[in-house]
Amino acid sequence: MPFEKGDFLLVDYTVRVKETGNLVDTTDANTAKQENMYDETRVYGPTLVVLGKGWMNQFVEEEIMKMSEGEEKTIEVPPDKAYGDRDPNKVKIYSLREFTKRGYDVKVGDIVETESGRGVVKNISGGRVVVDFNHPLAGKVLVYKVKVVRKLADAKEKLLYLAVRHLGIPGEELKVDLDEASKRVTVSLPGKYISRRDLPYAKISLATDILETFKDAVNEVVFQEVIARKSEQSQKS
Structure with a gap:
């Protein structure tokens, strides 16, 4: 089907x-x-x-x-x-001096930033640098x-896999609960991810997606970072 x-x-x-x-x-x-x-x-x-x-x-x-x-x-x-x-007009030639003045020691294969955007250095010869701005x-x-x-x-399974996709954390490390009465989703994740720089943005992205996708079922998304005491067995090992 x-x-x-x-x-x-x-x-x-x-x-x-x-x-x-x-x-x-x-x-x-x-x-x-x-x-x-x-x-x-x-x-x-x-x-x-x-x-x-x-x-x-x-x-x-x-x-x-x-x-x-x-x-x-x-x-x-x-x-x-x-x-x-491929667009041949996106292949441009620059003077090597332009890069050395900016402190670049360019080599073939380097990705460089210019006024035309990001490109790949394809060739360096005779003081000239060929940069390709086409997508690879x-x-x-x-x-x-x-x-x-x-x-x-299942709604809970959908929410779990949304969390995996946005947060980049394995599903077995996440817990996602849906309280249908209060229309609240609670996402619990291990404390070891707290210091990840992109986590705040990932959480916003996930919450936004949940609220847009489950308009009638969810009004609130709550995040919990769980820091658990290590068991004696894991401490000994």
Whole structure:
């Protein structure tokens, strides 16, 4: 049965460049490790996709809406549906002096900031620096291998996976309660994350998303940081 906008889906995916096979993104930890792209700060495993929120490439999301629970699919995304075609006008040449005056010791592959934005140094020769302001994936066909693991129906489960997505904390470390009478959601997280600089913004993002998504069911979002006493066994170990 096709899905609809607003559906909560848990999705596994791996994205590669068709031409080279280079990995772009994946929800699979083993694949990330094998390709030397593993990020210790990321939560791997099936990720939450709420259809219509624009969290995935629009072309891919439209294809997912035609799928069913448990189904796997390979989706090719052309450049015009991904990061666009390469624009030769976005490749600019600068004098090496412009960078040395600003204290830059530029090398090929460096990302630099100019009045045109952020670009990648492609070549340095004869006192000139070639900078490419195209997106690194511009002009590339992307291949998505997607699996719809399952559709979420339970409100508490939806809230939990929203928390995982926004906070970047594994679900087993979070506790999310919904008091239907008071229309209050309480999100409890371990105290070890308190010092994370991005946490205040992540909490605001989560609360905003919950209040917008559950307009009729939630009026208030409360966060609790839990600092627990270590057990004697864990202290000995």
